[in-house]
Amino acid sequence: MKTLLFIAFIFFSPPGNANEEQRIRQLEEKLRCLVCQNQSLADSGAELAGDLRRQVREQVAAGKSDEEIIEFLVQRYGDFVRYEPPFKASTALLWIGPFALLLAAGATLVVVLRRRRNAPEEPALSPDDKRVVDRVLGPQDRA
Amino acid sequence: MKRFLWPLAIFLLLVGFLAAGLQLNPREVPSPLVGRPAPAFELPVLQQADKKFAPSDMRGKVWLLNVWASWCESCRDEHPLLVELSKKGVLPILGLNYKDKGADAERWLAQFGNPYQLSVVDADGRIGIDYGVYGVPETYLIDAEGVIRFKQIGAITPAVLEQKILPLAAALKK
Numbered sequence: 641m642k643t644l645l646f647i648a649f650i651f652f653s654p655p656g657n658a659n660e661e662q663r664i665r666q667l668e669e670k671l672r673c674l675v676c677q678n679q680s681l682a683d684s685g686a687e688l689a690g691d692l693r694r695q696v697r698e699q700v701a702a703g704k705s706d707e708e709i710i711e712f713l714v715q716r717y718g719d720f721v722r723y724e725p726p727f728k729a730s731t732a733l734l735w736i737g738p739f740a741l742l743l744a745a746g747a748t749l750v751v752v753l754r755r756r757r758n759a760p761e762e763p764a765l766s767p768d769d770k771r772v773v774d775r776v777l778g779p780q781d782r783a
Numbered sequence: 784m785k786r787f788l789w790p791l792a793i794f795l796l797l798v799g800f801l802a803a804g805l806q807l808n809p810r811e812v813p814s815p816l817v818g819r820p821a822p823a824f825e826l827p828v829l830q831q832a833d834k835k836f837a838p839s840d841m842r843g844k845v846w847l848l849n850v851w852a853s854w855c856e857s858c859r860d861e862h863p864l865l866v867e868l869s870k871k872g873v874l875p876i877l878g879l880n881y882k883d884k885g886a887d888a889e890r891w892l893a894q895f896g897n898p899y900q901l902s903v904v905d906a907d908g909r910i911g912i913d914y915g916v917y918g919v920p921e922t923y924l925i926d927a928e929g930v931i932r933f934k935q936i937g938a939i940t941p942a943v944l945e946q947k948i949l950p951l952a953a954a955l956k957k
Contacts (some may be wrong), residue, residue, distance in 0.1 A: 677809065691907075691909075714913070716816070716912060717812065717814075718812055718814060719815075733957060
């Protein structure tokens, strides 16, 4: 009986529902819970996250687009709710910083390597030095 | 000697950034609502179920909207401060009773004192979401035009009250 019900459920569940569920899930994973800040709305067990999930669900059902729903939350909680903050003056360092650091490190590497290549060779031993070496170490076989 | 200066400078810069970072409170997310009109609502009043209140009723006044709940521990910390402030009568304080049970809320006020002109009931937390509430208590200072001028996240401390809220309220009243 249970199996029958399950099969009936699969066949008669409204079309597009699975798509909608997936959309809700994806949205909730893009949004941050403000209470447990390292969890997304989808993962957080905080009560506020539950309330916000309900908001997302209602707005999806009301036919709002993903952008509209994210905008709704950003207006209330700020860019912090987005895991992917928009590019603007206050977030420029966040976006450009890593690339700027990489560039600076690369430039430093190039400069250091060049300087090393252009450094004067160690001067060969002067005849006087050579005599001293030979005296101390004994005559050397030099290739 | 000179070759060590650059790494040292970078190291000190990093230490400076980290030291500044340590002073920040990651739980304090700046509200985008400061400087914007307080979101409208119309909610029933606690203990007077037939009455309704809307923020527009306070037009022309500078007032505090304090989000509180009987289940909220830090609300108890700031509560004596609010009671004291209400006795001075400098600023009207209105409460937003957030996701609470009516009976619990009334008992809480009876036990700790009621500093609020009135409290509105936001039983399912929807208006809280409109106000960007994420950690009760939160307090909003709203000006005569209905614009949010300051938001305190977490309990109000005497320092915040004396140094931020009261001077700002006095300036807004002029």
